[in-house]
Amino acid sequence: MAFLAVRTLIVLMLISTFAKAANKYDYLQLVQQWPKTFCHNNRACIQGAVLPELFSIHGMWPSNFSGQNDACVGTRFSMREMRRHNHLETQLLSSSWPSYTGLSNLHFWEYEYNKHGTCSENNLKQTDYFTRADALWRRYNVTNMLLTSRHQISPGSSYRYADILYAIRQGIGGYTPLILCKQDPANNIWILHEVIICFNPLGNNVIACRRRSRYSCNSGLIDYPK
Ligand SMILES: *[C@@H]1O[C@H](CO)[C@@H](O)[C@H](O)[C@H]1NC(C)=O
Ligand SMILES: *[C@@H]1O[C@H](CO)[C@@H](O)[C@H](O)[C@H]1NC(C)=O
Numbered sequence: 001m002a003f004l005a006v007r008t009l010i011v012l013m014l015i016s017t018f019a020k021a022a023n024k025y026d027y028l029q030l031v032q033q034w035p036k037t038f039c040h041n042n043r044a045c046i047q048g049a050v051l052p053e054l055f056s057i058h059g060m061w062p063s064n065f066s067g068q069n070d071a072c073v074g075t076r077f078s079m080r081e082m083r084r085h086n087h088l089e090t091q092l093l094s095s096s097w098p099s100y101t102g103l104s105n106l107h108f109w110e111y112e113y114n115k116h117g118t119c120s121e122n123n124l125k126q127t128d129y130f131t132r133a134d135a136l137w138r139r140y141n142v143t144n145m146l147l148t149s150r151h152q153i154s155p156g157s158s159y160r161y162a163d164i165l166y167a168i169r170q171g172i173g174g175y176t177p178l179i180l181c182k183q184d185p186a187n188n189i190w191i192l193h194e195v196i197i198c199f200n201p202l203g204n205n206v207i208a209c210r211r212r213s214r215y216s217c218n219s220g221l222i223d224y225p226k
Contacts, residue, residue, distance in 0.1 A: 023074070023122035025062035027207055028199040029178075030133065032142050033058040035100055036155070036225045037182055037193040044101040053155055053226070055142040057097040058194060059112045060133040062119040062201070065210055074118030077110040081126050088130060096137040097130075123202055132203045140206075142195045145171030146224075156226035161219045164192065172197055176208040181217035190217050192224045 032055040039045035063069070082089055089106075099108035109130065117129045124132055146153035149167030153159050161179065168177045178196035183189075198209040 023119065024064075025119055025201060026065045027063055027201060028120065028203050029059075029061045029063050029209070030136050030140070030197045030199060030203075031058040031061065031194055032056065032137065032196075033194045034192055034224070037191045039100055040182060040184070040191060040225070042101075046100065046102060049100065051100065052095075052098070053143070055195060056095075057133055057137050059116055060129070060136070060203070061116045063211075067211060070119075072114070072116065072119035074121040075126070076118070077113040078126060079106060079110070082106065082109070082130075085127055088127065088134070092134045093130060096134045120201070136197075136199070136203060140172060140197050142168065142171075142197075153224060155224050158221045158223050161190075161217050161222055164217075164222060164224075168195055168197075172206045175206045176210075178209045178211075178213050179217050179222075180213055180215040181222060182215075190220065190222045192217070192222050 034055055035051035036053075038058075039051060062072075093109065094105060097105070097109065099105050101108075103111070113126065113129065117124075117126070120129065146164065146167050149163070149170060151159060151163045151167065153164060153167055164179055165177070168179065169175065175198070177198070178194075179192070180194040180196065181190040182193045184191060193215070196209055196213070198207050199205060200207055
């Protein structure tokens with residue numbers, strides 16, 4: 001009897017250790033994308049759709065400074081849970097986190113949540129996760145940071161990488177963001193694609209993004225398409 005109890009205890013301890021380890025990450029990346037660039041040369045995009053001239057969420061990714069990136073385990077996305085929070089779905093996320101492809105918004109969120117969101121489940125359950133991402137998008141308005149910066153960076157022109165970086169940095173308290181580009185091989189230009197702001201694991205404080213991305217923009221002129 002005592003032996004069985006000890007064995008049960010050990011199994012329980014192992015399970016809880018595993019569950020914790022599976023939910024470990026150092027920081028969150030809030031990835032915002034410029035719709036026009038996302039759809040540049042992208043056949044998944046709905047052709048002829050009118051794209052908003054606003055950065056919108058691509059995803060919010062629990063990440064490690066080491067770069068270690070494990071498949072997330074955790075409770076899968078629940079459509080029912082999302083539908084129970086009708087306001088979140090129809091009023092908030094539909095503008096902060098829209099899909100530009102044939103994938104519906106719900107399926108886009110489901111994909112992102114199952115791939116990334118479940119990694120932070122210990123801190124942010126599904127509804128908290130989406131509510132937090134939406135709130136960060138509203139608070140850290142990249143479109144507005146660019147527009148109101150010294151160089152009044154607005155779509156339809158090209159800007160120096162340093163000026164784009166400066167604008168975002170100013171907007172987030174001096175921390176380093178990541179600025180990602182698509183390269184157009186046809187005319188060898190860099191196109192502003194995504195801006196990543198990094199946060200502590202709970203998503204309530206900006207921190208510096210310490211890892212570079214292989215999609216980081218080259219210094220030089222960057223096209224911000226309209
Ligand atoms: C971060 O690394 C730890 C191991 O140090 C791992 O258990 C965890 O799954 C990783 N997190 C992500 C989001 O990949
Ligand atoms: C973000 O800033 C842009 C440009 O100033 C503005 O048009 C838009 O309404 C802002 N979005 C939100 C959610 O405040």
